[in-house]
Amino acid sequence: MSGDRRVRRTRRMVQEALVALILEKGYDAVTVTDIIERADVGRSTFYAHFSDKQDVLLSNLDQLAFLRPAPAGGPGEPFAFSLPMFEHVREQRELVRAVLGRCGGAMMVAHGEKLIAAIVRDELLAAGARASASLDLLVVCVVGAYIGLLRSWLDGETTASPAELDAAFRAAVEPGVRAALARAGGTRPLQ
Amino acid sequence: MSGDRRVRRTRRMVQEALVALILEKGYDAVTVTDIIERADVGRSTFYAHFSDKQDVLLSNLDQLAFLRPAPAGGPGEPFAFSLPMFEHVREQRELVRAVLGRCGGAMMVAHGEKLIAAIVRDELLAAGARASASLDLLVVCVVGAYIGLLRSWLDGETTASPAELDAAFRAAVEPGVRAALARAGGTRPLQ
DNA sequence: CCGGTGTCGAACAACCTGTTCGGTTATGAA
DNA sequence: TTCATAACCGAACAGGTTGTTCGACACCGG
Numbered sequence: 001m002s003g004d005r006r007v008r009r010t011r012r013m014v015q016e017a018l019v020a021l022i023l024e025k026g027y028d029a030v031t032v033t034d035i036i037e038r039a040d041v042g043r044s045t046f047y048a049h050f051s052d053k054q055d056v057l058l059s060n061l062d063q064l065a066f067l068r069p070a071p072a073g074g075p076g077e078p079f080a081f082s083l084p085m086f087e088h089v090r091e092q093r094e095l096v097r098a099v100l101g102r103c104g105g106a107m108m109v110a111h112g113e114k115l116i117a118a119i120v121r122d123e124l125l126a127a128g129a130r131a132s133a134s135l136d137l138l139v140v141c142v143v144g145a146y147i148g149l150l151r152s153w154l155d156g157e158t159t160a161s162p163a164e165l166d167a168a169f170r171a172a173v174e175p176g177v178r179a180a181l182a183r184a185g186g187t188r189p190l191q
Numbered sequence: 192m193s194g195d196r197r198v199r200r201t202r203r204m205v206q207e208a209l210v211a212l213i214l215e216k217g218y219d220a221v222t223v224t225d226i227i228e229r230a231d232v233g234r235s236t237f238y239a240h241f242s243d244k245q246d247v248l249l250s251n252l253d254q255l256a257f258l259r260p261a262p263a264g265g266p267g268e269p270f271a272f273s274l275p276m277f278e279h280v281r282e283q284r285e286l287v288r289a290v291l292g293r294c295g296g297a298m299m300v301a302h303g304e305k306l307i308a309a310i311v312r313d314e315l316l317a318a319g320a321r322a323s324a325s326l327d328l329l330v331v332c333v334v335g336a337y338i339g340l341l342r343s344w345l346d347g348e349t350t351a352s353p354a355e356l357d358a359a360f361r362a363a364v365e366p367g368v369r370a371a372l373a374r375a376g377g378t379r380p381l382q
Numbered sequence: 383c384c385g386g387t388g389t390c391g392a393a394c395a396a397c398c399t400g401t402t403c404g405g406t407t408a409t410g411a412a
Numbered sequence: 413t414t415c416a417t418a419a420c421c422g423a424a425c426a427g428g429t430t431g432t433t434c435g436a437c438a439c440c441g442g
Contacts, residue, residue: 004409006419028219028297031398042421047400106219106297134359137351140343141336141363148335149328158328168325172332175366195440197388222429233390238431 011049011059013039018056019098026103027053057099057108063092064099078127078177081119082146082169086162089150097154100147109147117143124177130184138180142173202240202250204230209247210289217294218244248290248299254283255290269318269368272310273337273360277353280341291338292345300338308334315368321375329371333364 017039021030032053036046050056089096099108121139129135149165152158160168208230212221223244227237241247280287290299312330320326340356343349351359 004419006408010420032400033398043399044401044403044422045420048419052400102297102301106293110293133349133351134355134362137340137343137349137356137359138363140339140349141360144335144337144339145332146335148331148338152328152331158324158331160324160328164325165328168328169332171325171371172329172364172367175370176363179366180362195388197439201389223431224429234430235391235432235434236389239388243431 007049010039010041010045013041014046014049014056015060018053019060019095022098022103023094027057027098027105054105054107057105060095060099063095078174079120079123079142079170081116081123083162083166086150086153086165089154090162093154100151101154102151103155109151113143113147116146120146124181127181129181132184134180134184138177142177145169145173198240201230201232201236204232205237205240205247206251209244210251210286213289213294214285218248218289218296245296245298248296251286251290252302254286269365270311270314270333270361272307272314274353274357277341277344277356280345281353284345288345291342293342294346300342304334304338307337311337315372318372320372323375325371325375329368333368336360336364 014035017035018030021034021038025034030053032043032046035041035053035056036043039046050059098104100112117139120142121135124135124139125131146169149169153160153165158165205226208226209221212225212229216225221244223234223237226232226244226247227234230237241250289295291303308330311333312326315326315330316322337360340360344351344356349356
């Protein structure tokens with residue numbers, strides 16, 4: 001394992017403390033002082049490892065590697081990322097909720113939106129859509145629906161299973177996407 | 192006109208100052224000190240009128256009455272609120288952008304989401320949908336798409352016109368909604 | 383004109399941030 | 413085991429923000 005044991009311990013303590021505090025009070029309300037008290041870490045030690053609160057959250061981003069570059073497999077399933085992502089989120093529920101939930105930082109949410117938007121856009125292009133302004137608007141709608149579902153779930157507004165969420169997402173979005181592809185794409189029909 | 196002229200003046204100055212500052216620096220970065228300097232208002236005066244930053248924004252909410260209770264007119268147009276709302280937003284662009292844009296406060300966005308969600312839900316029920324968990328998920332998707340479009344537009348990521356945005360929204364969402372209504376509602380077909 | 387009300391601005395305590403620095407402790411290598 | 417080193421502690425600090433108080437002053441409406 002790389003590095004000093006103390007370093008790993010300190011970083012882990014701080015990261016876990018922040019996640020726990022966000023879930024308790026919301027991102028904005030958490031102070032650095034809160035974090036170092038909860039993590040039982042010296043003030044100077046905190047700043048030796050992280051530049052600020054947000055940096056701690058960013059350092060956790062590796063574990064959020066549920067953004068795997070799409071399981072390939074050609075243009076098979078329409079929104080192949082959907083179900084696996086819901087399931088990964090369920091596994092790391094705490095962390096994701098702290099980062100993407102309505103109590104999380106707006107910056108992190110924007111980051112997540114961009115990631116999902118890139119995936120959706122690539123999928124639509126692979127499915128035969130042509131790059132255009134109207135495609136971008138479609139992508140915004142699809143991502144908005146997905147993120148909305150995700151946050152609603154993380155915030156406990158629904159108790160649906162990943163499979164049900166996936167189904168709701170597809171039911172809401174697929175018909176519109178198919179129509180758009182049929183209209184502009186033509187060649188390669190989705191699915 | 193109700194009240195002292197000084198009061199109206201002070202309140203207006205503060206509200207305008209906050210909007211301007213949010214557009215410059217983003218909601219989080221604006222401090223009360225910033226506001227009173229920009230508004231040229233005494234510190235104690237500020238706290239005599241508002242309890243804090245967020246209170247100022249909430250006081251502006253009246254002007255955001257573009258949430259008119261749907262122009263009635265029976266189950267005519269599917270998402271009747273869409274185009275008028277985009278147009279109202281264009282008129283009050285500055286204020287709405289400060290409140291709902293990605294630089295605005297998360298709390299305000301959540302508030303706006305709830306308003307739109309209520310409208311969408313009522314419309315779907317009026318169109319014959321049955322209240323259920325899956326309807327709520329559909330509402331979340333529709334609202335997510337709409338808010339996504341709205342914020343993307345407010346943040347200057349697209350230069351589309353209200354009519355184009357409305358068209359994109361309908362194109363993305365209507366097919367899925369029609370399918371859902373046909374499946375569960377049955378009786379009163381949309382449109 | 384005058385009483386009431388709004389405003390000013392300074393000062394305040396309390397809190398948070400990010401940095402510094404000397405002393406202490408644990409770690410990994412020899 | 414020994415030991416140099418790297419990490420940690422914690423107090424203290426300057427700078428900034430918040431929300432409140434208070435006396436002096438200015439303005440408004442009757």
